[in-house]
Amino acid sequence: MSKIKSKKEEAPLAGKPVAGLDATEAAAELARLAAEIAHHDSLYYQKDAPEVSDAAYDALRKRNEAIEARFPDLVRADSPSLKVGAAPVEAFGKVVHRVPMLSLGNVFDEEGVRDFLDRIRRFLGLDQDAELAFTAEPKIDGLSITLRYEGGRLVQAATRGDGYEGENVTANVRTIADIPHEIAAKDFPDPFEVRGEIYMSRSAFQKLNDAQAARGDRLFANPRNAAAGSLRQLDPTITASRPLAFFAYGWGEAPAPPADTQWGAYRAMKKWGFPLNPLAERTTSVEDMLKTYRDIESDRASLDYDIDGIVYKLDRLDLQERLGFVSRSPRFAIAHKFPAEQATTVLNDIEIQVGRTGALTPVAKLEPVTVGGVVVQNATLHNEDYIAGIGATARACARAAISASATRSSCSGPATSSRKCSTWVLDKRPKESKRFKFPTHCPSCGSLAVREVDEKTGKRDVVCRCTGGLIxxxxxxxxxxxxxxxxxxxxxxxxxxxxxxxxxxxxxxxxxxxxxxxxxxxxxxxxxxxxxxxxxxxxxxxxxxxxxxxRRAVKLDRFIYALGIRHVGEITGRLLARRYGTAETFVKAMRAAADDRSGEAFAELDNIEGIGPAVAVAIADFFAEPHNVTVVDELLKKVKPQELEAVDHASPVSGKTVVFTGTLERMTRSEAKARAERLGAKVAGSVSKNTDYVVAGPGAGSKLKNAKDLGVNVLTEDEWLALIE
Structure with a gap:
């Protein structure tokens, strides 16, 4: 029978006083402590399954620190004294959001806010004078985060990432004092995901930069960059040393909403111990919303944190559910951005960049200028029609204080309109300045550069493209x-x-x-x-x-987006992935569409809700190129695109193709389409033999006749609602 070793036999130096250790013994003991503490950190921070008491764990750390103090030359690179908690596995690791973290749409004036309310009323079929309540709260300029609690304990924290998959920053988030590690309230849901913004106050940012300067280290451009950089440290000790704060603004996965209204949910989260912005208000009219906007904007400079606008959210959660999402944004919420900050600088040069679709894009090289705390030195001009001469003065601006592009030291909006990122100040243009001549040939390969003509409208495209293609x-x-x-x-x-x-x-x-x-x-x-x-x-x-x-296994929508097909962005990639299901089915259908533009495959592609003729033609053109097909075929031998999860596995219409026709009486057409898509159905604009259901209301015409001719299952609106409910 084998003998079970005791802890003392496993670690014979564990009981020896630090003062009695020689250098060799100290090195061995530090190695043991580093491994043991890392083991316990992993159990506590990553698996939430500690096997020792806090006192026993603290004793291990104190012994490690005492040995390091006596033998400073023996401090290890993986020393527990250099870390807080456990470093994320494989850098940060990936977290798939159970409920996507989508972004907000933006408006920049009062007219945009009123249009937002009008769209909601139209979608829900409400009268224009129907009262709607909204919450209004400052839009914090920080880093979005989702916090997952199970059994009342914080078990995971993740960044927004691409909205569907973020970075695992659990160990770092545990160092932020504003974020509770455990919720004792009996009514706290299980599980529950709290969503909010991690930020750094202006005063804390100034102190951090002062300390950076004193050490001769690199200064941060603005509080948001400092917060993002602090949260994404591989060593949580660094995050712990940075003064980060947190405001909650919503929730993700939950067994049920925290209340019936957004305002009620906020009160519940505040009661559970999550910090909410004290400036948030509940409004009952567009005038109230705009007054809140103006009041907070006037006090903006006195706040100790950066904000770039006001977020309005429809208060009733049942109406939020009916509205759902469009593309990457909710229909029930919008961000009302503050006016842009501006600065004036000089255009030194213009360079031509060739993009992946052959577009020749002029990029302005500006005299560096600080706008909203960010150094802007490049501005994308987009086309040749509005380019001023070299030496002209450009007025650069960073919309909403610091635009996403400005944080990368460039300004991506066109330099052609006062509503965008840059405008020319032509009266300051030097006499010796020369108008820029746009090249007629690609600067990369020498091929002819042309502006295509739309066959339908006869108008020239504003974008000049290289005709060299893959050469x-x-x-x-x-x-x-x-x-x-x-x-x-x-x-x-x-x-x-x-x-x-x-x-x-x-x-x-x-x-x-x-x-x-x-x-x-x-x-x-x-x-x-x-x-x-x-x-x-x-x-x-x-x-x-x-x-x-x-990355040999990626979601199908990422695979499609990665191919770089013209007009196919992330949203279109998801639409195609939902419709065709597998990579093999998608490629087969696209090759068929490319071979016969008047055939069934092309018609089905063109018929997908959200994909118009221009996109369908671009996809067919891509697959009509033999080199592209060869690349795709070779890729599929090396990678395995994964099917997207159905929106609702339990839905009886998941994966089914539905066409709505006629007048719907219990909901608007837009609401019916959105609801069908949330249940995993594919909404099409015309009837084919691949259609599973046609939902017909009064006034249905040719689509209903086509459905009957093809033997497609026709449902009344009541029958459709009974099916999906």
């Missing part, structure tokens, strides 16, 4: 950059700089090459392998290979 190096490398980008395959360690480097050296020329990179690297002479390249190393090469391996 154009700029387009090929830009497509590669798009392929590995955050919302596509999201391959960590393979950013724009790496892609350019590997492309220039003929290592990666097309997407399939990415997935044979490790295999081909092993076949090379050791001195020519990635690990030996300048700026690389064995660890960085291994991490890249691991990241590529991890």
């Amino acid at each position: 154009c190096p700029a387009q090929r490398v830009e497509r590669l950059k798009h392929f590995v980008s955050r919302n596509a395959f999201d391959i960590e360690g393979l950013g724009e700089k790496r892609i350019q480097e590997l492309y220039d050296d003929n290592i990666i020329k097309s997407p399939p090459d990415i997935f044979t990179l490790e295999e081909k690297d092993k076949e090379k002479d050791p001195d020519e392998q990635l690990a030996k390249r300048e700026g690389w190393g064995a660890l960085s090469a291994q991490k890249l290979f691991a990241a590529i391996q991890a």
Whole structure:
């Protein structure tokens, strides 16, 4: 019978006083303590299953600190004294949001707010004078976060990411004092996801930058950048040292809403211990909403945190449910942004960039200027029609204090309109300035650059495009950059700089090459392998290979978006993934659509709700190119796109194709479509043999006749509601 070892036998130095340890024993004991504390941190922070008492855990840490104090030269790189909690697995790791964290639509004036209310009334079929209550609260300029509680305990925290998948920052979030680790209230739902904004106050930001300057470290551009950088530290100790704060603004997964109204839910969350913005109000008219906006805007400068607008949310949660979402935004909420901040600078030069679709985009090189705390030195001009001469003065602005693009030291809005990011101040243009001449040939490959003509309207496209297609190096490398980008395959360690480097050296020329990179690297002479390249190393090469391996399985919508098809963005990718289900079905249907533009496959593609003729033609054109088909076929030998989860697995119409026709009496057409899509149905605009249900109201015409001719199941509105309920 084997002997069970005691703790003392496993760690013979555990009971020896620190003062009695020699250097060799101290090194061994520090190694043991680092491993044991890391084990307990993992159990506590990542698995929520501690196996020792807090006192026993504290004793381990105190012993580690005492040994390090006596032998400072022996402090380990993985020392527990350098960490708080456990570092996230594989950097941060990914968290799939159970309820998507979508973004808000924006309005910039009172007319936009009134239009927002009118859209809600039209969607719900309400009279224009019907009273609607809204909550109005400051839009914090911070980092969105979701906090998951199970059994009342905080078990996971994740960033927004792309809205569907975020970063696991649980260990870091546990260091933020505003966020409760445990909720004792008996009425606290289980599970419950609280959503809110992590931010840094202006006063704390100033102190942090003062400390950074004193140490000679890099200064942060603004509080939001400081908050985001602090939260995304691999070492939670750094996050713990940064003064981060939190405001709750909503919830994700929950067994039931916290109340019947948004305002009631806020009161419930406040009672449970979550901080809410004290300036939030409940309003009952558009005049009240605008007054709240003006009042908070006038006090904006005196606040100790940055805000960039006011968020309005429809108060009744049952109406929110009926409204649902459109694309990436809720129909029941909107952000009313504050006016832009402006500064004046000089245009030094204009460079032409060639995008992945061949678009030639002029980029203004500006004299660096600080706008809203951000240095702006580039401005995308978008087209040649509104370009001023070199030496002209540009008025740059960062909408809503700091635009998303401005935080990357560039301003992406066109320099052509006062409502966008830059405008020209022509009266300050020097006499010697020259008007910029747009190139007639691609600067990358020399192919002719043309502005296409719309066959229907006869109008020239505002965008000038390279006709070189896949022979154009700029387009090929830009497509590669798009392929590995955050919302596509999201391959960590393979950013724009790496892609350019590997492309220039003929290592990666097309997407399939990415997935044979490790295999081909092993076949090379050791001195020519990635690990030996300048700026690389064995660890960085291994991490890249691991990241590529991890992305051999991605969701189908990401796969479709990554292909870089013109007009196909993230939302269109999801529409296509929902409709066709699998990569094989999608590719087969698209090849058929490309082969016969008058055939059934193309008609079905064009018939998808949300995909118009221009998008359908662009997709067919893509799959009509043999090189593109070859790339897709090669990719599918190396990656396995995953089907999207149905919106509602229990729904009897999940995966079914539905057409609405005639007048609906119990809901508006828009509401009927939105509700069907939330239940996993595919809403089409015309009837075909692939249609599963036609919901016909009074006044139904040719669609009803087509349904009967094809033998499609026809339902009345009442029958449809009975089916889905």
